[in-house]
Amino acid sequence: MKNCITLCIVLLCCLQGIGQNTLLRADGKEIRTRIVPPKGYARVNVKEGSFGEYLRNLPLRSHGTKVYYFDGREKWNRSVYCAVVDMEIGKRDLQQCADAVIRLRAEYLYKHKAYDRIHFNFTNGFRADYTKWAEGYRISVKGNRVSWYKSKAKDYSYKTFRAYLDVVFAYAGTLSLAKELTSVPVTSMQIGDVLIQGGSPGHAVIVVDMAENPATGEKLYLLAQSYMPAQDIQVLVNPKERDKSPWYTLKRMGNILTPEWRFTSADLKRFKN
Known part of the structure; x- marks a missing residue:
């Protein structure tokens, strides 16, 4: 019996060692x-202080941490991600795919106090400026009619900023974000670019890092996403190139298969400012 138990333990350890990703550092x-x-x-x-630097340095929860939905349930499919961004997502089903992209862009701009650059459109085209919100105005939504009204005192605190984002999440999505971004050739990809398909549903993922082989010029990139229902932002694995996963190879044309969505090279877009 002891020998059988010992053998089982050895086999289990061997199986756990199979397929370990040498591109992941548990202490990172x-x-x-x-x-x-x-x-x-x-x-x-990347330039110091740039969006690319911010994304590359996103804090991660400890290695092996699971992705959870907004309501505390564990995401059923653990095989789609390799790391979880250490950022709260709130208690409501709001921060989904496009919202996560909006969140990261807004957090970066807020960190650098670029308040006048924080603005996003609702699906109906209404422009929600953070500075307007911080000056004490709030948004009234009645059907398809949206307007500002004065309600609060001036407040640029993080708490107020976070409340602004929840409103944006509620009324923006892939359709509106896709229209705000500008298309770029996939060969010009930069950290911070977004693969996006506007729709109901649509999907969006963001490029959070890149690497290059100086000898061949070949480039790789990392992708992160949220999804439906609202869930932790996660760094995706590459389901097609296991030897390079979680890195994706930058190709001039073709499909880009992520674990939960298929994009094309024509879906790459960039924030205008």
Whole structure:
């Protein structure tokens, strides 16, 4: 019996070791230290203070952390992600796919006090400026009619900023975000670009890091997403290139298969400002 138990333990340990990803570092605290590029590749340079630098340095929860929905339930499919961004998502079913992209962009701008650049459109085209909200105005939604009204005192606190985002999440989505972004050639991809298909449902994922092979010029990139229902932002695995996963190979044309959605190279877009 003891020998049988010992054998089972050895087999279990061997099975756990099979398929371990050597590109993941369990002690890494953020994307740039948790996920290393494959041999021969190095991370692309990013400007200090840029959106790319912010995304590359997103804090991660401890290695092996699971993704949870807004209501505390565990995401049933653990095979789609390799890391979880350490950022609360609220207690309501609001921060889904496009909302996560909006969240990251807004958090970056708020961190740098670029308040006048924080604005997003509702699906009906209404422009919701954060500065208007911070000055004490609130948004009235009656059917398809949306308007501002004065309600509060001036307040640029994070709490008020976070409340603004929840309203944006409620009335924006892939349809509105896709119209706000500008299309870019996939060969010009930068960290912070978005793969997006506007629709009901549509989907959006964001490029959170890139690497390049200086000898061949080949580039790789990492993708992150939220999904439906609202859930933790997660760094995706690459279901097609297991040897490079979670990195994706940048290709001039073709489909981009992510674990829960299929994009094309024509779906790449960028924030205008």
